[in-house]
């Protein structure tokens with residue numbers, strides 16, 4: 001992802017309207033690009049500041065830390081989703097191979113090795 005693209009997605013990131021794939025690419029870029037990270041932090045601070053003003057929460061918040069937590073939370077969600085997808089894929093594969101073997105056995109295309 002290029003900087004211009006990342007900068008355009010800051011708004012969507014903060015509003016949680018990026019897809020998993022977009023979020024992943026966005027986070028990957030921002031992790032490695034201090035300029036875009038700074039930009040994200042500024043937008044995030046403004047967004048959170050306005051939100052808290054609206055909600056009249058007057059305690060002080062560590063907004064840069066909240067952004068770090070938010071990014072970690074989203075990265076964790078992406079990892080969980082990938083793990084789940086990997087597990088499902090493995091299950092489907094095993095299941096599929098099992099079906100294929102049963103089918104071939106049934107149709108007589110392969111024979112099981114005789115044990116005696």
Ligand SMILES: [Zn+2]
Pocket residue numbers: 002003004006029033035036
């Ligand atoms: Zn950048």
